Amino acid sequence: MPEHAPELDDLVSQDYAAGFVTDIAADTLPPGLDEQVVRAISAKKEEPEWMTEWRLDAFRRWQAMRPPRWAHVSFPDIDFQAISYFSAPKGDRPKSLDEVDPELLRTYEKLGIPLHERAKLAGVDESEQAVPEVAVDAVFDSVSVATTFKDKLREAGVVFCSMSEAIAEHPDLVRRYLGSVVPKPDNFYSALNSAVFSDGSFVYIPKHTRCPMELSTYFRINAENTGQFERTLIIADEGSYVSYLEGCTAPMRDDNQLHAAVVELVALDDAEIKYSTVQNWYPGDEQGRGGIYNFVTKRGACLGARSKISWTQVETGSAITWKYPSVMLRGADSVGEFYSVALTRNRQQADTGTKMVHIGPRTKSTIVSKGISAGHSRNSYRGLVRMNPAAAGARNYTQCDSLLIGDTCGANTFPYIESKLPAAVVEHEATTSKVSDEQLFLCQQRGIDPEKAVAMIVNGFCKDVFRTLPMEFAVEAAKLLEVSLEGAVG
Amino acid sequence: MSLLEVRDLHVNVDDKPILKGLDLTVEAGEVHAVMGPNGSGKSTLANVLAGRPGYDIDVGSITLDDEDLTAATPDERAHRGLFLAFQYPIEIPGVSNMEFLKAAVDAHAVHTGLSEPSAVDFIKRARATAEQLHLSADFLKRGVNEGFSGGEKKRNEILQMLLLEPRLAVLDETDSGLDIDALQVVAEGINAFRAGDNAIVLVTHYQRLLNYVVPDHVHVLIDGRIARSGDHTLAHTLEDEGYGWLDG
Ligand SMILES: Nc1ncnc2c1ncn2[C@@H]1O[C@H](COP(=O)(O)OP(=O)(O)O)[C@@H](O)[C@H]1O
Ligand SMILES: [Mg+2]
Numbered sequence: 001m002p003e004h005a006p007e008l009d010d011l012v013s014q015d016y017a018a019g020f021v022t023d024i025a026a027d028t029l030p031p032g033l034d035e036q037v038v039r040a041i042s043a044k045k046e047e048p049e050w051m052t053e054w055r056l057d058a059f060r061r062w063q064a065m066r067p068p069r070w071a072h073v074s075f076p077d078i079d080f081q082a083i084s085y086f087s088a089p090k091g092d093r094p095k096s097l098d099e100v101d102p103e104l105l106r107t108y109e110k111l112g113i114p115l116h117e118r119a120k121l122a123g124v125d126e127s128e129q130a131v132p133e134v135a136v137d138a139v140f141d142s143v144s145v146a147t148t149f150k151d152k153l154r155e156a157g158v159v160f161c162s163m164s165e166a167i168a169e170h171p172d173l174v175r176r177y178l179g180s181v182v183p184k185p186d187n188f189y190s191a192l193n194s195a196v197f198s199d200g201s202f203v204y205i206p207k208h209t210r211c212p213m214e215l216s217t218y219f220r221i222n223a224e225n226t227g228q229f230e231r232t233l234i235i236a237d238e239g240s241y242v243s244y245l246e247g248c249t250a251p252m253r254d255d256n257q258l259h260a261a262v263v264e265l266v267a268l269d270d271a272e273i274k275y276s277t278v279q280n281w282y283p284g285d286e287q288g289r290g291g292i293y294n295f296v297t298k299r300g301a302c303l304g305a306r307s308k309i310s311w312t313q314v315e316t317g318s319a320i321t322w323k324y325p326s327v328m329l330r331g332a333d334s335v336g337e338f339y340s341v342a343l344t345r346n347r348q349q350a351d352t353g354t355k356m357v358h359i360g361p362r363t364k365s366t367i368v369s370k371g372i373s374a375g376h377s378r379n380s381y382r383g384l385v386r387m388n389p390a391a392a393g394a395r396n397y398t399q400c401d402s403l404l405i406g407d408t409c410g411a412n413t414f415p416y417i418e419s420k421l422p423a424a425v426v427e428h429e430a431t432t433s434k435v436s437d438e439q440l441f442l443c444q445q446r447g448i449d450p451e452k453a454v455a456m457i458v459n460g461f462c463k464d465v466f467r468t469l470p471m472e473f474a475v476e477a478a479k480l481l482e483v484s485l486e487g488a489v490g
Numbered sequence: 491m492s493l494l495e496v497r498d499l500h501v502n503v504d505d506k507p508i509l510k511g512l513d514l515t516v517e518a519g520e521v522h523a524v525m526g527p528n529g530s531g532k533s534t535l536a537n538v539l540a541g542r543p544g545y546d547i548d549v550g551s552i553t554l555d556d557e558d559l560t561a562a563t564p565d566e567r568a569h570r571g572l573f574l575a576f577q578y579p580i581e582i583p584g585v586s587n588m589e590f591l592k593a594a595v596d597a598h599a600v601h602t603g604l605s606e607p608s609a610v611d612f613i614k615r616a617r618a619t620a621e622q623l624h625l626s627a628d629f630l631k632r633g634v635n636e637g638f639s640g641g642e643k644k645r646n647e648i649l650q651m652l653l654l655e656p657r658l659a660v661l662d663e664t665d666s667g668l669d670i671d672a673l674q675v676v677a678e679g680i681n682a683f684r685a686g687d688n689a690i691v692l693v694t695h696y697q698r699l700l701n702y703v704v705p706d707h708v709h710v711l712i713d714g715r716i717a718r719s720g721d722h723t724l725a726h727t728l729e730d731e732g733y734g735w736l737d738g
Binding site: 436437438439441442443444445446447448449450452456457459460461462463464 | 564565597633
């Protein structure tokens, strides 16, 4: 018997490459939340009166609400008066990339995010092709610090800007759609976000336009004791297409930080939105100290006939993840998809899944969820499929797989099916498997070291989801999983 | 020096003695057949050579090319050139055979100080080797052993052996469950591998395969010990007379 037989548990470590802090002068509001703070945020952003009123309405509703308790996660009560609700790098928002603080540029460089406007070459294919350009909106704490490729996008009629800019420059679209998919009082955290949201991205794709490049937003929490409350709104007009990716990281800190975002997607007739997330917020240390509380409301509305919304998420970070990217399938023949990989290790807790609400006739949804748990983590899938009476001919397919690494972690599946329509087709498949000692031995026997072997087995398990990511992000996601699984062996 | 030397090997599984003092010496260029009734310890020998967790060496040593591997990890043994073809190959869902083979070949390259083959060269070589074993190109894209037939699994083990070019290949019942055509293909693969600077330990309990791959030595394993060794004619004697005459 070899002396150094590695324990599967040991193969999963806590290296977190994005854990550094950027030293930059910030303009931060003192902790605490009341009407004055809401007004102050709105004033800092020089918002019109209607926006201030919208926020105050949300704040008043929030005050009457209580945090949700139903998720399969546990954590001490959050003191909402101890959090600062606004932090931004000092100075005016730069007008072009040349004006961005070099310290910020270095931060994004270190995180591997291109804030320059050149196509990059990725050596992932046999025939090394130039990867298509990606436009980036970089959000640092509470504000967007740079958006690339704006000119090129403007030529195509695409609007891609920070939410603050959109409120000033596209008020009609914002007033029409903000809060239309996720109403202010939808839940405790959406109400809070509606009151204090700072920045985020706004996208409008005009009729019959295929967005000429991938759009992406990178969220970075830097400041201490600060919550991040970004707000994203994507509108795909008739017959348009857009693929959008968000990435997120934060420094390693011993305190928990709150991230409560709201994302709304609107797809009109024949439009398609593909929304991918690579979520790598700081997960906390081995003992469960620190890490981000990721309490996010993401919802898409397929308003138009034959419209389609796909959510793909790769969740490796955060101390607690609580999110259910959902699709309201209103338009006839509209399609909703949810592909998810959620990896938890150490003391991480994830309660994530989706809601597919079938309202229109012949609507179709697909759910593929892959949960991977290691260490002492808890990983739950929670999904709701609802078939409303008018959804004649609707179909859903759900596949829900859990992979356990070691035997101290836990995985749960909570599928809810509500059908008022006996003829609707709802299929559900679920499996639970383990990374087995046999698989690990096979890999080792072929010379592959145990860390690589675990990463390879986990990647194989996630293949159905990675397939749905844009190519270069699939590579990034696979690498991220590998890094997350890296650890000291025996 | 011998390629493989196994000295006085005592192995326990779940505290139960399975191998009870086994000696085996294999020279470069040789093929050794290890035969014996079910449960006599053949797979235990194969697994313990590869360092499988759960097989505890109580006494004894395993030396490959003068290097003591008794306490080495499975991947270290693999890097030294030890290969095990599994009796029951297991699945790794979603990991394509090609990806798996490339990872294995790359890992070996790193440890021998060679550069990793380019993806294009590797794919060409893997396809040619698969063809040699009558496996379709599509086979390389499928998940490792995922939905493979029994015969495909066994041929896949030989494919891995041919690509990794080990010093010592230990083949555990690679012939079982094969029809006659598949058996011949596997035998051709083994014979193609057979060369002056490597060696093969063939674990089997039928002499069928030995008609195609003629061994230099045959050993009979009974109750954890080698009860008899001889040349290839010993396999025929066993075929005619069974194992009973060796008892006691
Ligand atoms: N993993 C194991 N756990 C418990 N017992 C085992 C295990 N592997 C083998 N054995 C026992 O060891 C003995 C030898 O088995 P094995 O080496 O598989 O024999 P063979 O390959 O010659 O048929 C048998 O009694 C078998 O039950
Ligand atoms: Mg056996």
